[in-house]
Amino acid sequence: MIDLDDQATEELMRLYGAKTKAEAVRRAIDETIKLHKRMALMDAIDSGEIDLSHDARAA
Incomplete structure (x- = not known):
């Protein structure tokens, strides 16, 4: 388990169209x-x- 910034992960989720934080981080x-x-x-x-x-x- 790691501590992630909520705003940053929400932005990743938006950018990638991810449904979960885990999916966004993996992408x-x-x-x-x-x-x-x-x-x-x-x-x-x-x-x-x-x-x-x-x-x-x-050749």
């Missing part, structure tokens, strides 16, 4: 994880670690 956690994964992918592209200029289909 927020999932979205945060996805965001950080997208940011890591963009960083890898920007650094050259991932090269999108190669088209494997052309």
Whole structure:
């Protein structure tokens, strides 16, 4: 059990259309994880670690 700010969880519930606090928190956690994964992918592209200029289909 964790203590959550009621206003923040109500806002999450509104934003996600969630019926329960638990659902809203789970969705927020999932979205945060996805965001950080997208940011890591963009960083890898920007650094050259991932090269999108190669088209494997052309080989």
